[in-house]
Amino acid sequence: MSSPGGWTLPVWVAAAARAAVGALRGEPFTAEQPLELLEPAGVRSVPVVAAAPLGPAGALAVARCDPGDGLDLTRGLVIWVLASWREPGSDGLQLEAGEGLGVHAQSRELCLSTYARRLLEVNLLPLVTSDQGLSLRIVFPSGRALAERTSNAAFGVVEGLALIGTQAEVQRSADPDQLQRSLRELEARTRQSDFCGDLVLVIGENGLDLAPRLGLPAPLLLKAGNWVGPLLVAAAQGGVKRLLLFGYHGKLIKLAGGIFHTHHHLADGRAEVLTSLAALEGLQGKALRLLHGAPTVEAALAMLADDDPALADRLRQRMAEAIEQRSAAYLARYGALELLIGAVLFDRRRRISALGPRGAQLWEAFSPLGPPEFAP
Numbered sequence: 001m002s003s004p005g006g007w008t009l010p011v012w013v014a015a016a017a018r019a020a021v022g023a024l025r026g027e028p029f030t031a032e033q034p035l036e037l038l039e040p041a042g043v044r045s046v047p048v049v050a051a052a053p054l055g056p057a058g059a060l061a062v063a064r065c066d067p068g069d070g071l072d073l074t075r076g077l078v079i080w081v082l083a084s085w086r087e088p089g090s091d092g093l094q095l096e097a098g099e100g101l102g103v104h105a106q107s108r109e110l111c112l113s114t115y116a117r118r119l120l121e122v123n124l125l126p127l128v129t130s131d132q133g134l135s136l137r138i139v140f141p142s143g144r145a146l147a148e149r150t151s152n153a154a155f156g157v158v159e160g161l162a163l164i165g166t167q168a169e170v171q172r173s174a175d176p177d178q179l180q181r182s183l184r185e186l187e188a189r190t191r192q193s194d195f196c197g198d199l200v201l202v203i204g205e206n207g208l209d210l211a212p213r214l215g216l217p218a219p220l221l222l223k224a225g226n227w228v229g230p231l232l233v234a235a236a237q238g239g240v241k242r243l244l245l246f247g248y249h250g251k252l253i254k255l256a257g258g259i260f261h262t263h264h265h266l267a268d269g270r271a272e273v274l275t276s277l278a279a280l281e282g283l284q285g286k287a288l289r290l291l292h293g294a295p296t297v298e299a300a301l302a303m304l305a306d307d308d309p310a311l312a313d314r315l316r317q318r319m320a321e322a323i324e325q326r327s328a329a330y331l332a333r334y335g336a337l338e339l340l341i342g343a344v345l346f347d348r349r350r351r352i353s354a355l356g357p358r359g360a361q362l363w364e365a366f367s368p369l370g371p372p373e374f375a376p
Contacts, residue, residue, distance in 0.1 A: 006068020
């Protein structure tokens, strides 16, 4: 039975994988696969289309992604999972990227979130005997074509769709229900007896996947979606004292222009904000017009870095500082003067591009790994 809001892509992959392992073990096919979903906790039934053994070499299962109501690129996505036993003496779970599953361009590792891997391990490893290992090859037959309609390649993910969901249920960042879910989660956090007043407000799934990899503690992370302004106010009212904004610079730049709902259907202005900040750094004339005409913030900064790396560095830094200043001014309108707010930005290669002055201070306080490496 599907979630009312729909399951994320990792859940459908895990359901197909479990069905494939069942076929591999000689079990009769079951159209409803019981999955431990982790977030939210509990076992739920997730439907699959088919599963069958492929002789002694392995088994194949098929599922079809249903993300629930609303627009979603993965709706109807067909998922194949090919399962096979590894050589005797092997252990653990080996994952392979088949056709249509995205890989990181530099490392060639499949693009897989921590949640997706945990979901597979929790549901599959209990089905594997102690002297066996399991190999899964994940295939999205239409994944390569669908990925061309995303920004995956700009984030360094090529050849298909990324598998980076961070929870079981689909959350729509532009939906008012997403704001209510985030507000409820924020209230639950701030009411905990061990709440220390610290919070990392993360913009988007990429940020939520990247933040813990860079050392930001998972218990501090809260996904904001596009509803940044109301969450900032609620955080201040709930007793948050130190708040770090962490997100892609092409999204967070809107805050530097005073735009605190970041969905592109409501407001954009990124080119205007970027060029005004660049003008404050001394960029003029044709170079400023070219910057304004760039198709994305990422492309504009890359173009500027090719011509004047030092100026590009100063512009990224000014952007982070402006985000901090406008966010503080936004909160001041609601009387929230005691909340320390910082900003840390990353680029589409998932590298840190700038830390505001307060962002650097909060990063040092929150992350045990020390200062992050900057994008060159």
